[in-house]
Amino acid sequence: MTQYRIALVPGDNIGKEVTAEAQKVLAAAAGRRGLTLEFQAFPWGAQHYLDHGLVMPEDGVDQLRPFDAIFLGAMGDPQRVPDRILSWGFTHKVRRAFRQYINLRPVRLWPGARSPLAAPGVIDMVIVRENGEGEYSNIGGSLYAEQDEELAIQTSVYTRQAVTRLMRYAFHLARGRRKHLTSISKANALPYGMVLWDTVFEQVSAEFPDVHTRRLNVDAAAMFLINRPADVDVIVASNLFGDILSDEAAAVAGGVGLAPGGNINPEGEHPSMFEPIHGSAPDIAGQGIANPLAAILAGAMLLRHLGQGAAGDEIERAAGELLRRGDVRTPDLGGTSRTAEVGDAVCAMLARVEVPA
Numbered sequence: 001m002t003q004y005r006i007a008l009v010p011g012d013n014i015g016k017e018v019t020a021e022a023q024k025v026l027a028a029a030a031g032r033r034g035l036t037l038e039f040q041a042f043p044w045g046a047q048h049y050l051d052h053g054l055v056m057p058e059d060g061v062d063q064l065r066p067f068d069a070i071f072l073g074a075m076g077d078p079q080r081v082p083d084r085i086l087s088w089g090f091t092h093k094v095r096r097a098f099r100q101y102i103n104l105r106p107v108r109l110w111p112g113a114r115s116p117l118a119a120p121g122v123i124d125m126v127i128v129r130e131n132g133e134g135e136y137s138n139i140g141g142s143l144y145a146e147q148d149e150e151l152a153i154q155t156s157v158y159t160r161q162a163v164t165r166l167m168r169y170a171f172h173l174a175r176g177r178r179k180h181l182t183s184i185s186k187a188n189a190l191p192y193g194m195v196l197w198d199t200v201f202e203q204v205s206a207e208f209p210d211v212h213t214r215r216l217n218v219d220a221a222a223m224f225l226i227n228r229p230a231d232v233d234v235i236v237a238s239n240l241f242g243d244i245l246s247d248e249a250a251a252v253a254g255g256v257g258l259a260p261g262g263n264i265n266p267e268g269e270h271p272s273m274f275e276p277i278h279g280s281a282p283d284i285a286g287q288g289i290a291n292p293l294a295a296i297l298a299g300a301m302l303l304r305h306l307g308q309g310a311a312g313d314e315i316e317r318a319a320g321e322l323l324r325r326g327d328v329r330t331p332d333l334g335g336t337s338r339t340a341e342v343g344d345a346v347c348a349m350l351a352r353v354e355v356p357a
Helices: 014-032 046-052 060-064 083-097 160-175 193-205 218-227 239-252 293-305 309-325 339-352
Strands: 002-011 035-041 069-074 102-108 124-130 134-143 151-157 180-185 212-217 234-237 260-264 272-276
Touching: 002 014, 014 035, 014 069, 014 293, 014 309, 014 339, 046 083, 060 083, 069 293, 083 134, 102 239, 124 160, 124 239, 134 239, 160 180, 160 193, 160 234, 180 193, 180 218, 180 239, 193 212, 212 218, 218 239, 234 239, 260 293, 272 293, 293 309, 293 339, 309 339
Parallel strands: 002 035, 002 069, 069 272, 124 234, 180 212, 180 234
Antiparallel strands: 102 124, 102 260, 134 151, 260 272
């Protein structure tokens, strides 16, 4: 029997609620395939920071290192801890330590899910976001805090090495899909970093003559995702641009409650981390109405990353069938179901999926 060790970091507020349902579905899918998933929970996040002054222990990265993958719920409790402390105290630290330089965000309009667009067409795209540098490099400083002369400098960093490996990953992904890649830029206003970005995109494209390419400025891309989302296959974008556009794409395809994400170390030298892209939603925490489908779909990504694509596909089919039927859905999708009801319903759908001999 194949066994995998999964580090479970539920985080804050609804993070704990949706990870419980994802864990339930993952265990059911794994059991059908003769797999064993050994989960170990780590109670890190806002409360850990308030109790210990750290979002996770100083050796937190070392504690996570032996695992096959990491599953994160959501971190955030802005009434008690500033978001930047939680973000840089865990998420960015883990991404850098484990060389998770690819942020992968698939976006699909599932049958039965409602798009706010009048006639969206078939939406099925993947956003490949640079995950280690760019605008989120955490380089800068400030002077004269809270004075009239206050100065803040935030530096973006782009290196040829990082941009090249990102582009190659995106081109390989596009080659296995519909063979179309869109690069997001803003070189007209950012004439150093984005010029390097565009240059590398053109150079790497020569290695993939079978992949059609398009370059869009980020403002045009924001409109494109609304006007012509069905024309998008794979998008490659910098850290900030990819972060913003992937949330927009998720909203176009039914909301962030359906949007999973992965922080990928492509070489497999370190564990990758999977999560729903939504936040911790403290306004609905504890009410039992959070949508767990993004977390469940992130679990499908996790299994696929571990080489268990069949189990991941089964989770996606079960979630898709649940959405198509429409009788069990949380309030964000227009229903009245509880979080646990959705998790139970996906497990029930899984039981109906035939397992090939």
